[in-house]
Each structure stands twice: as C-alpha cells, then as structure tokens.
Amino acid sequence: MSSDKLLVVIDPSRDEQPALARAAHLARCAGTRLTLFLSIFDFSYEMTSMLSQEERDAMRNGVVMQRQKWLEQLAEPLKAEGxxxxxxxxxxxxxxxxxxxxxxxxxIAYIIKSTHAHDKLKSVIFTPTDWHLLRKAPVPVLLVKENDWPAKGNILAAVNVAADDEDHKELNERIVSKAVSLASLIDATVHLVNGYPGTPVNIAIELPDFDAHAYNKSIKQHHQARIAELAARHDIDEAHCHVLEGLPEDVIPDLARELNAELVMLGTVGRSGLSAALIGNTAEHVIDSLECDLVAFKPANFVCPLAD
Structure with missing residues (x-):
C-alpha cells in the first residue's frame, strides 16, 4: 500500500472525522498520501435571482475557499507528523x-468514508451516498465506523469459494491478498469466512428418503476443501478458515462479532435501476449489521457507470 493514494471523504456535519483518523493510521503505517475531499452544495446560492451569475459565482467561490481553509486546519497535525x-x-x-x-x-487506490446506520425504508427510496459508492465506485471503498483498530486485531475476509467462474476466483484472490497485505501493516490476523446454503426445504419435503444430514455434510466438506486451498496459497492458518451454514448477510456479521473483528473485507457488484433499489447486494445488507469497518472490492472487469 506504500504507493497508494487514499481519498478521504470529509463530513462537514460532524466535529469528529473517523474516516480521517483511519486514513491517518494507514498513512503512518504505510507512508500513503492522503487527499482530503469535501463535496458541498447549497441550493440557495443557485436560486438567488436578484444576483448576477458573476455574483453567485463569487459567493460560491467564497464558500469553497472557507471550506478549503477548514480542511487545511484539519490537516495541520498530520502534516506536522510528516x-x-x-x-x-x-x-x-x-x-x-x-x-x-x-x-x-x-x-486513487481507496475511498475512505465514515458511515452510520441507515433508515431501511429511506435507503430504498433515497439511496445514501454509501450505497451509491458501493455500487458504482471503481476502486475499493472503506466505510469507517467509530471503533478503533486494536493492536493484534482480526481482519475477516469474506469469500465465495463455491463459484467456479474466473471473475469470482480473481475477486477471492484479490480480497485475501489485500487482507494479508493490510494485516502485515497493522499487526492483525486474517480470518476467512464462507457461507453455504443448507438443504433446500422443498427437497426434504418432496423426497422423504433424502438424507439432508449427508447432503449438508457433503456441501460443507466441499466448501472446506476450497477455502483451505485458498488459505494455503496465502499462508493463512487453516484454523482461521470458517465455513458456516447460512446466508452471507447473516454469517458475516455474526462471525465478525464473535471474532471482535476490526474490519470485514468482501466483494460487491454494481447494480442500477430497480434491482439496485429492491435487491441490493451482500455489502449493502451487512453494512448496518456490522459493528466494525467494511471494505468492499469490485470485480476486475467492473465498468464504472460514470466513466466516459
């Protein structure tokens, strides 16, 4: 991460800046460069019809300069550290x-932004900035909550080892590789987690002789073998591999709490339109259930919808 530049999204509505604190921690560990980013808008400046366009521009530029000076003040202690x-x-x-x-x-290598719990209904109708970034940002997004990263903590990397397509395999490898790299910087331990589906209820009902226990055992063993292979390629202790029955959005937060993880790393896909509003994806489902930070990665072939 030593050559990576981190984009830190500043929240003007709060005094504390968890994202900046987290980015500063990473910069101290890896020597990364930070860009403090602030997006502002006040509709009243656009609606002042009594003023000319030049006057409105001047007022707007004045606000921008004020915020620029505020960012410089925020950065003074960091610059003093080098x-x-x-x-x-x-x-x-x-x-x-x-x-x-x-x-x-x-x-830019990473977007770092503080987050908070979202109202579920409003999130469907008015998608928050966090969800937009998870769906559309072309680089990994680190969403920061207010907990500190403890020394010798745990990083939980969520993978999908059941998928056989190359996109999922590449994404698994990248998530684990980034987890191992970060763990070496902040003195943390990497754990892997994979959720697998239980026996479909309709099969158990329709086939009385169906051995659900044997089926579940076979599925779990298959996932365990796959995750062990992935762990071995990255020198991760097999004891730190967790294969659990259930949906990822249930399994990941539960294990993160059990491990007292400081960070969850997982893959996400970009969606738009109705499917994005009503379905979402694993990252969106787990973000409000986590008590720790989350970093989401896109597939290598992801195309940003805002790109030219």
Whole structure:
C-alpha cells in the first residue's frame, strides 16, 4: 500500500472525522498520501435571482475557499507528523458523483468514508451516498465506523469459494491478498469466512428418503476443501478458515462479532435501476449489521457507470 493514494471523504456535519483518523493510521503505517475531499452544495446560492451569475459565482467561490481553509486546519497535525496531504473542495449537488469523478481523474487506490446506520425504508427510496459508492465506485471503498483498530486485531475476509467462474476466483484472490497485505501493516490476523446454503426445504419435503444430514455434510466438506486451498496459497492458518451454514448477510456479521473483528473485507457488484433499489447486494445488507469497518472490492472487469 506504500504507493497508494487514499481519498478521504470529509463530513462537514460532524466535529469528529473517523474516516480521517483511519486514513491517518494507514498513512503512518504505510507512508500513503492522503487527499482530503469535501463535496458541498447549497441550493440557495443557485436560486438567488436578484444576483448576477458573476455574483453567485463569487459567493460560491467564497464558500469553497472557507471550506478549503477548514480542511487545511484539519490537516495541520498530520502534516506536522510528516504525512503528505492534498485538498479538494468541489461544488456539486450529488456527492457520490463528485467523489467518483475525482477518482476517475486521479490516481486513487481507496475511498475512505465514515458511515452510520441507515433508515431501511429511506435507503430504498433515497439511496445514501454509501450505497451509491458501493455500487458504482471503481476502486475499493472503506466505510469507517467509530471503533478503533486494536493492536493484534482480526481482519475477516469474506469469500465465495463455491463459484467456479474466473471473475469470482480473481475477486477471492484479490480480497485475501489485500487482507494479508493490510494485516502485515497493522499487526492483525486474517480470518476467512464462507457461507453455504443448507438443504433446500422443498427437497426434504418432496423426497422423504433424502438424507439432508449427508447432503449438508457433503456441501460443507466441499466448501472446506476450497477455502483451505485458498488459505494455503496465502499462508493463512487453516484454523482461521470458517465455513458456516447460512446466508452471507447473516454469517458475516455474526462471525465478525464473535471474532471482535476490526474490519470485514468482501466483494460487491454494481447494480442500477430497480434491482439496485429492491435487491441490493451482500455489502449493502451487512453494512448496518456490522459493528466494525467494511471494505468492499469490485470485480476486475467492473465498468464504472460514470466513466466516459
């Protein structure tokens, strides 16, 4: 991670900045460069009909300059430590688009943003910035909660070892590789988790002689063999591989709590339209159930919908 640049999304509505604190921790460990990013918009500046366009632009630029100075103040302690910090303040009415546009036009490795619990109904109707980033950002997104990363903590990497297609295999390898790399920097232990489906109820009902126990055992053994192979390629102790029956959105938060994990790493897919609103994906389902940070990776062939 030493050559990676981190884009830190600043939240102007709060005094504490968990995302900045997390990014600073990573910068201290790996020597990364930070870009503090702030997207602002005030509709009242666009609706002041008594002012000319030049006057509105001047007022807007004044607000941008004020926020730029605020970012510089936030960065002063970091610069005093020798951390390289850049700044970017943009006027945009859709924060997620401004963030992604900056990523597309700059050499950014990770987006780091603080998060909080979302209202489930509102999340369906008015998709939060977090969900937009999980679906559309072309780089990994680290969503930060307010817990600290303890020394010698645990990183939980969620994988899908049942998939045979190359995209899923590549994504599994990248998630685990990034988990191992980060663990070496922050002195953490990597655990792998894979959820597998139990016996379909309709089969058990329709086939009285069907041995559900044997079926479940066979499925679990298959997943255990696959995850052990993945772990071996990355020098992860097989004792740290967890194959659990259940849906990923249930299995991952439960194990994260059991391990007191500081971070969950998983893959996500981009969706748009009705499927995004009503279905979502694993990352979106687990984010509010986690008490720790989450980082989501896209498949290698992901195409950002905002890219030209």
């Amino acid at each position: 951390i390289d910090v850049d700044f970017e303040v943009v006027w945009h009415n859709r924060p997620f688009e401004s963030i992604i546009n900056h990523v597309l036009n700059n050499d």
